[in-house]
Amino acid sequence: MNIKRFxxxxxxxxxxxxxxxxxxxxxAIELEFPxxxxxxxxxxxxxxxxxxxxxxxxxxxxxxxxxxxFREYVDKLTVRFAGNNPPDIVHLPTRNYLAFASQGWLAPxxxxxxxxxxxxxxxxxxxxxxxxxxSYGVLMMGYGMMFYYNDKMLADAKMPVPKxxxxxxxxxxxxxxxxxxxxxxxxxxxxxxxxxxxxxxWVTGEGASLFKGNQxxxxxxxVIRAIDKFRTAVKSAPKGQSxxxxxxxxxxxxxxxxRDGPWVAAAVKKAPxxxxxxxxxxxxxxxxxxxxxxxxxxxxxxxxxxxxxLVWDFIRMTTTPEWQQKFTLLTSSPAPRKNALSAAEMxxxxxxxxxxxxxxxxxxLFPESVAVRENYNEFAKIFVESGMKxxxxxxxxxxxxxxxxxxMQKRIPLK
Amino acid sequence: xxxxxxxxxxxxGSLARRERIFAYALLAPAxxxxxxxxxxxxxxxxxxxxxxxxxxxxLALHTRPFGLGNYEAVLTDSATWHSVWVSFAYTFGTxxxxxxxxxxxxxxLNRSFPLRRWLRSLVLLPWAVPGVMVSIVFLWLFDxxxxxxxxxxxxxxxxxxxxxxxxxxxTALIAVIVPTLWKGYPFFTLTLxxxxxxxxxxxxxxxxxxxxxxxxxxxxxxxxxxxxxxxxALVLNGLWVFREFDIIYAATGxxxxxxxxxxxxxxxxxxxxxxxxxxxxxxxxxxxxxxxVAVLLARKQLRKEFF
Numbered sequence: 109m110n111i112k113r114f115x116x117x118x119x120x121x122x123x124x125x126x127x128x129x130x131x132x133x134x135x136a137i138e139l140e141f142p143x144x145x146x147x148x149x150x151x152x153x154x155x156x157x158x159x160x161x162x163x164x165x166x167x168x169x170x171x172x173x174x175x176x177x178f179r180e181y182v183d184k185l186t187v188r189f190a191g192n193n194p195p196d197i198v199h200l201p202t203r204n205y206l207a208f209a210s211q212g213w214l215a216p217x218x219x220x221x222x223x224x225x226x227x228x229x230x231x232x233x234x235x236x237x238x239x240x241x242x243s244y245g246v247l248m249m250g251y252g253m254m255f256y257y258n259d260k261m262l263a264d265a266k267m268p269v270p271k272x273x274x275x276x277x278x279x280x281x282x283x284x285x286x287x288x289x290x291x292x293x294x295x296x297x298x299x300x301x302x303x304x305x306x307x308x309x310w311v312t313g314e315g316a317s318l319f320k321g322n323q324x325x326x327x328x329x330x331v332i333r334a335i336d337k338f339r340t341a342v343k344s345a346p347k348g349q350s351x352x353x354x355x356x357x358x359x360x361x362x363x364x365x366x367r368d369g370p371w372v373a374a375a376v377k378k379a380p381x382x383x384x385x386x387x388x389x390x391x392x393x394x395x396x397x398x399x400x401x402x403x404x405x406x407x408x409x410x411x412x413x414x415x416x417x418l419v420w421d422f423i424r425m426t427t428t429p430e431w432q433q434k435f436t437l438l439t440s441s442p443a444p445r446k447n448a449l450s451a452a453e454m455x456x457x458x459x460x461x462x463x464x465x466x467x468x469x470x471x472x473l474f475p476e477s478v479a480v481r482e483n484y485n486e487f488a489k490i491f492v493e494s495g496m497k498x499x500x501x502x503x504x505x506x507x508x509x510x511x512x513x514x515x516m517q518k519r520i521p522l523k
Numbered sequence: 524x525x526x527x528x529x530x531x532x533x534x535x536g537s538l539a540r541r542e543r544i545f546a547y548a549l550l551a552p553a554x555x556x557x558x559x560x561x562x563x564x565x566x567x568x569x570x571x572x573x574x575x576x577x578x579x580x581x582l583a584l585h586t587r588p589f590g591l592g593n594y595e596a597v598l599t600d601s602a603t604w605h606s607v608w609v610s611f612a613y614t615f616g617t618x619x620x621x622x623x624x625x626x627x628x629x630x631x632l633n634r635s636f637p638l639r640r641w642l643r644s645l646v647l648l649p650w651a652v653p654g655v656m657v658s659i660v661f662l663w664l665f666d667x668x669x670x671x672x673x674x675x676x677x678x679x680x681x682x683x684x685x686x687x688x689x690x691x692x693x694t695a696l697i698a699v700i701v702p703t704l705w706k707g708y709p710f711f712t713l714t715l716x717x718x719x720x721x722x723x724x725x726x727x728x729x730x731x732x733x734x735x736x737x738x739x740x741x742x743x744x745x746x747x748x749x750x751x752x753x754x755x756a757l758v759l760n761g762l763w764v765f766r767e768f769d770i771i772y773a774a775t776g777x778x779x780x781x782x783x784x785x786x787x788x789x790x791x792x793x794x795x796x797x798x799x800x801x802x803x804x805x806x807x808x809x810x811x812x813x814x815x816v817a818v819l820l821a822r823k824q825l826r827k828e829f830f
Contacts, residue, residue: 186795211578211798286685289668298690299778347667347687486797496779500690519797 137169139418141197142185145403146175150374150439157438158431162422169418171197179300179350182485189213194408197419201301202236202247202401203474203488206481209244215407216242220420226427230444236401239478245406246423247444248435252399252466253309253392253473254370260386261290261364270393273314276365277340283364284344292344294354294363301488302351303495308473309367310338313394322477322522326513327506335498335505342499359383367392369402370463373440389459391466399470402441436460442467483520490515565811572804577797584800593801602781603789603806607813609696610785614765616700617707622757624704625711630745632712633719643716650709658773661702665689689775692782699771699783706770707760714756718749751825758821762814786810 141159145151159171176184182204188194189208200208208214221227221243226234233250237243257269265283270276280292296302311318314337316330325331346357355372357363361383366372376387391397405423407416425431432445437457442448442464454461480487494512497503572594574587597603632643649657665672665688673685688698722744730740768787771777777784777792784792786806794803 183795186798190795190800207798286668291668297687299776346669347685348662348690349668483797489792489796493778493780496690500687500692500779 137415137418139169139171139196139415139422140174141171141199142174142176142181142195143199144176144178144181145199146173148371148375149378150371150441153374154435154438157434158422158425162425166418166421171422178302178352182301186485189408192410194410196408196411196415197422198245198406198408199248200245200404200406202245202404203481203484205237205245205404205406206239206478207484208406209239210482213409214244215409215411215416216244217246217407217420217423218243220424221246224424224427229446230427231446233401234444237404245404246427247401247404248426249371249402249439249441250400250444250467250470251369251402251442251463252397252468252470253313253367254372254463254466255365255367255390255392256358256372256376257365257388257390258358258361258363258383258386259388261361265364269388269390270365272393272395273310273337276393277337280341280344280365289362291346291357291363292365293341294349294358294366295342295345296349296351296354297342297345297499298348298350299492299496300350301492303492303499304488305473306342306367307335307338307491307495307498309392309394309398310334310341312398312471312473313392313396315396319475319477319480324513324516324522326509326516332505332509335509339498339505347499359387361386370441370466371439373459373463374438389462391462396471397466397469398473399467400472400474477522479522480520487516487520490519568804568807568811571800572808574801574804576801577799587801593799593805597802597805597809602784603809605781606784606786606789606806607809609781609783610765610787610810610813612696613700613703613767613771613783613785614761616696617703617764618757618761621704621708621760622711622753624708625756626715626753628708628712629715629719630741632716646712647709649706650713652706654706654767654769655773657702657706658770661698661705662689662774665698665701690779692779695775695779695782699774702774703764703767703770707764710760711753711756714752715749718752719745722748754821754824758818758825761817765814765817766810786813 141155143155146155155173159173163169163171182201185195185198185200185208189211194213198208198214205214226246230247231250234247237245237247259269261283262269262279265279267279267282268275270279283290283292295306308318311331311334314330314334316328316334317325318331319325320328346354346363349357351368354363354366355368355375358366359375359379361380370389373389376384376389379387405426407419407423411419426435427445429445429448432443432448433453435441436443436448437453437460440459440463442460449457449460454464475481475484475487491512494508494515497508498505501508571584573589573591574584575590575592576587578584578587628646632639632646664670667673667685667687667690670688672688673682676682677685686694688694726744727740730744735743765785766787767785768791771783771785771788772791775783777788786809790803790806790810793799793806
């Protein structure tokens, strides 16, 4: 046999062995898990640790996590579900899950939950996972809004930490110097879903409500007064910013005060050295603490049985006492399991005590009407359009809210 | 003796038939591609436009009620005609300045000067940048608080307070037109430069000898030589800009308050924001109709130039 023929024969044998070997290896199962929290301080670490522990407990299973920006998150997931290509593990802002469930896209989890202690040990907020008598997800977090401030910027402007909304407006005006790149307040000021959360925070914080019974209440004088205060505050916020950008400017020492969820405390720990010592967290300077449910995990309705079991195992892992405790410690946010931390742990972390206090006192700022929740994405988009008019025009608040109520009643009628 | 032409030979008839079959067989892949990529999706859009109600479950769309409700809802909605106006303003606001800029740069690049080849490559670069990246760059340039545009305008004394380019209803459309123009003008430069280079140089020499001014040379030699390509470039670029999505969506999402909500953005919002697939399909049909009218209007000029 000549050398060329030998080499060709040997290469053929190697190729055949490689192909057979590849087929003989059991293929790793990959579960896809997109989220807006993958790169978030605190929550990102939690998911990384959880995924590592899950993969260690399930050899041959890999979780492919991917970051999707929050602004596009719900739209992107909607496109995926519509194209019959949902992710394996579905992470949703809780305010949006009903719209997905109403399309038949999510699997009911009652059978699985019956094997856990979730119903007995989770807070009442977890009841939001029930739609048409079935549970469609597991709550990851319910929270009260927190107030973040830069005590040095306030001190430089000779202002105390505000305790009421009027003191807050005074402090905002005193700190703001646009030409020096210094802003008293930070808020989402572009077309971002959190514009509704911002306005809802001011309305709920002032003791008013955007809903009365099962009706829109946008033109109530108390709502108008609260929104006028919001408009005054947001005049001193950088324009055209998303929530994430406003948060970053706060970390960089350009914004003196923002309202945000308790999860930002984890990001504050990673703020630049020059600003970190001055960044503090406190209770919202409002009469009533706004809050609500944040996010939840779900299973797509169409999933093959093998993946279904694995996805449930992943979700169930988050509900265990061990991972509920880690959730609170890593994200600085309240876990939905009651008493996730011991009294000693709470004493060692006064920031968590504050966060739990806010969560316990929180009044829900999100709509509770099923019709609105089934169409939350549409509701938020229409609301945000009017939010932009509130922020960028001089039209009277009452006129804008009257038009908004009429538009909302036309698009999402409430009986 | 019977005439040869009176009776056709059986062999010749079957040869013609075989040739016809062979010709159709060669055309078949192209026809299949047109059907799969153009005709079938268009059929789906039309079919979807008659399915009423809210649903994003494509597999169950055929179970939705069939009717003209979507057409009524969309065509009687003032927001639809507002989007039509925004689409026209965006399209003409982009392609006319882009054409003029492209023509100007083509005229300059048609001359001989040092580093001309490098400059040609540089001028074409914006065309290669993805739309989303263009949006990100211009979001930063036009940032209300920290952007360089406001900084320069304030430094020159042209403004006293920062302009919120992307969140102000009076400036948002301009703020999305500028990046589209920046990305789009190189196409005109490329097309018009290629057309200019096919014009014989001796025509210009003769005109110069006859004492023609630069403007006269342009109107009597350059423009007639590039008119056909210019018309085609305007039609093509106009259609591309009309259906533009990524630059606007990445920058404003159609806001603030729908001031940049073109028909394409509106269709996306109806489908994936509000779950009205049927209404989104009607907007698609409307866009198709507008594009068809534009092509028919340009057809006469294109036929004159090319056929």
